[in-house]
Amino acid sequence: MDWFGRCVPDADALLSTYWRRTPAVLRPADPPVDVFTRADLDAVLDAGLLRVPYLGLYTAHGQIPDERFCPRRVVTGRPMDGYVDGRAVRDLVRDERATLQLRYINQWQPRVRALTEDVAARLGRLVEAFYFLSQPGRRGPVHRDDGDLLALQLGGAKHWQVYPGPADGHWEPVRADEPGPVVLDTVLRTGEVLYVPRGFAHTAAAVGDEPSAHLTVVVREAGTDHLRERLMERIVEGLALPGRPLDDDALHATAARLLGHLRERIAAIDPGELVESARPHAFSSRSTA
Numbered sequence: 001m002d003w004f005g006r007c008v009p010d011a012d013a014l015l016s017t018y019w020r021r022t023p024a025v026l027r028p029a030d031p032p033v034d035v036f037t038r039a040d041l042d043a044v045l046d047a048g049l050l051r052v053p054y055l056g057l058y059t060a061h062g063q064i065p066d067e068r069f070c071p072r073r074v075v076t077g078r079p080m081d082g083y084v085d086g087r088a089v090r091d092l093v094r095d096e097r098a099t100l101q102l103r104y105i106n107q108w109q110p111r112v113r114a115l116t117e118d119v120a121a122r123l124g125r126l127v128e129a130f131y132f133l134s135q136p137g138r139r140g141p142v143h144r145d146d147g148d149l150l151a152l153q154l155g156g157a158k159h160w161q162v163y164p165g166p167a168d169g170h171w172e173p174v175r176a177d178e179p180g181p182v183v184l185d186t187v188l189r190t191g192e193v194l195y196v197p198r199g200f201a202h203t204a205a206a207v208g209d210e211p212s213a214h215l216t217v218v219v220r221e222a223g224t225d226h227l228r229e230r231l232m233e234r235i236v237e238g239l240a241l242p243g244r245p246l247d248d249d250a251l252h253a254t255a256a257r258l259l260g261h262l263r264e265r266i267a268a269i270d271p272g273e274l275v276e277s278a279r280p281h282a283f284s285s286r287s288t289a
Helices: 003-007 012-016 038-047 086-095 110-123 222-237 246-268 272-279
Strands: 022-027 057-061 071-075 078-080 099-104 125-134 146-157 157-160 184-189 193-196 203-205 212-220
Touching: 038 086, 038 203, 057 086, 071 157, 078 110, 099 212, 110 125, 110 212, 125 203, 146 157, 157 193, 157 212, 184 193, 222 246, 222 272
Parallel strands: none
Antiparallel strands: 022 193, 057 099, 071 078, 099 125, 125 212, 146 193, 146 212, 157 184, 157 203
């Protein structure tokens, strides 16, 4: 299955024209609206095995406490917390118009996993996915994400506003109180895909008479911390030194060997190679709350 092609009808145009430059609406001929359906959602909720933090619920007042939809269970005589009760979730979605978020759905849903793996193979980066079911009318806060986004509209419609990217490399993936002028204002309809470059502020609200269901595919990018972690792993490879040198001479000799090893390892590392080795490990460090 060419999941990437079902999301991106013209890969060359995405990478040469839009990538990291400007948002764009994509209209694939065979959009992947079957990757996760409402029937799939119902099956997951009814199975009784879904646990937090894989699911979260939000209203205009903030995140709904897990305890409201995760009643305690007793399994083999032991109390167990964190299992999602599908009926409670549906009640909160209906009665409080809560937005439902399924987090890291690629880790546990086979078709979504296949889609993210295909996108990752084509783009050479870590890819994760999040599912949103939103009620019409409520708009989310303006924020930035630490990754390029492909928002796949699976059902209903959603009004998106996208703002410019950050001014420099010191930005944080948080709410953007002064995002600047709107650079794209569009209503995404079933089967359409929105590309949002990494760091571009954005907000969205379901519109119309039915809930909006969309899958956000996040293409992660390496940051300085990821480069630092991979560098530290690389420079200590093959290093075998005594744990407790016996005297001052041995301690100084060990220090000299350590520095010599580090110099050799650093001199052998290519910046491009370091970036490529960091990209598959560029997991987000943000809380799911």
